[in-house]
């Protein structure tokens with residue numbers, strides 16, 4: 379069952395299928411991750427809640443299933459939900475059940491023993507379901523309740539994703555007790571032509587700093603983020619805007635960068651994500667489900683499918699004000715082992731340079747790049763129509779790019795995953811920077827996705843081009859400019875594995891040299907294993 383594609387420091391169950399992260403919460407000293415899980419196979423189906431706990435979001439103990447499909451109101455699936463910590467410390471879990479007739483209803487569950495920090499046993503409220511689809515809404519279009527937040531009147535408010543025809547929407551309900559709910563007039567937000575909104579998330583971000591805010595926090599110096607997972611194109615889109623508590627609406631700052639039509643958390647594989655406020659470290663943490671991009675047959679053969687991405691802190695980018703910053707939680711740094719540093723390496727146009735970093739399947743790389751200024755100035759207009767996904771990938775040569783890293787490459791470069799920048803220059807001299815990952819040569823296998831990913835990344839005056847890349851066997855997570863744009867890919871090399879995996883720097887620009895400085899760390903494996911019976915092993 380184990381294969382070399384299994385990761386060493388990403389959360390995955392021991393076997394079978396996983397999808398959305400559910401109910402993440404910090405409770406009595408432990409981080410809890412619940413997740414959509416199929417105990418019977420490596421494809422989606424028979425969904426129940428898996429459960430694991432961690433002290434640091436990196437090392438995990440698997441616990442018994444938290445909730446199984448054993449009631450008429452969730453017999454077809456214990457679907458996605460969110461946790462809310464009440465003012466007195468009590469924990470409420472709202473989740474979607476798919477009923478015996480496949481109707482999507484919302485159910486309440488709570489810990490059987492609130493004094494148990496591991497939250498092993500869960501009780502489903504005997505009066506479930508607590509919410510059914512509102513009149514006129516499709517029985518299969520009403521799911522994934524958010525974490526609740528407090529209104530100024532002291533009621534709890536939740537949002538639930540849905541759609542009316544092709545308009546993705548989110549309903550809002552108020553409740554005092556998590557049992558009785560009032561459906562509020564209108565919707566929190568809706569966007570035409572975006573289809574069903576899954577796994578809606580709603581949270582405040584500070585406009586003055588990168589610290590996280592409790593989900594109920596509101597007032598001056600706060601913006602609110604709405605995120606929805608688009609069932610149509612399977613991507614997570616967010617937008618930043620203003621929440622009007624009294625009118626129960628949220629308005630995007632820029633209607634052109636609205637939910638579902640604007641920016642994404644990640645331009646690769648990243649879906650059904652959910653944040654929680656970590657009161658332990660006063661930060662907001664984002665989890666995202668990273669599926670496979672090989673074939674279903676391959677998943678069945680290897681006996682497992684899906685990872686959770688490295689949890690990310692998420693905060694408003696106060697420098698641009700128009701995007702979030704996502705960054706691997708600081709705890710991942712504790713896995714760093716030996717490092718190699720490279721200072722001011724000059725890469726001439728069309729060059730590739732091997733980096734001797736030792737074994738290269740588990741890495742954390744931080745790299746900076748500077749373009750030759752004279753060449754930059756000399757270049758007239760270049761690649762104004764560029765797009766990562768429709769380009770020829772890292773083979774598409776322009777005057778000012780691509781340049782970056784080749785990871786999970788073999789010596790002969792027959793397999794390689796380039797993670798890179800590409801600079802376009804407009805007639806007026808303005809620069810536009812793209813951050814891309816090219817999977818087209820990532821594997822010699824032919825049953826895997828080989829598309830090119832990426833998007834625009836803001837680079838401000840005086841900033842160097844910078845990226846951080848986490849490599850873990852079959853996952854590559856790229857963060858550009860401190861996390862303004864991110865790309866996660868699953869790649870399945872056949873040769874660039876174990877000791878044969880290498881890293882290279884490259885510059886495929888035609889008109890400019892690039893200088894790079896970087897540091898690469900070998901990464902330790904994390905302990906991700908069953909909760910030990912024996913005290914000494916914990």
Ligand code: DQQ
Pocket residue numbers: 397398414425457458474521522576577607650
């Ligand atoms: N996954 C769950 C649903 C959710 C979807 C079912 C998103 O609740 O809408 O496994 O991946």
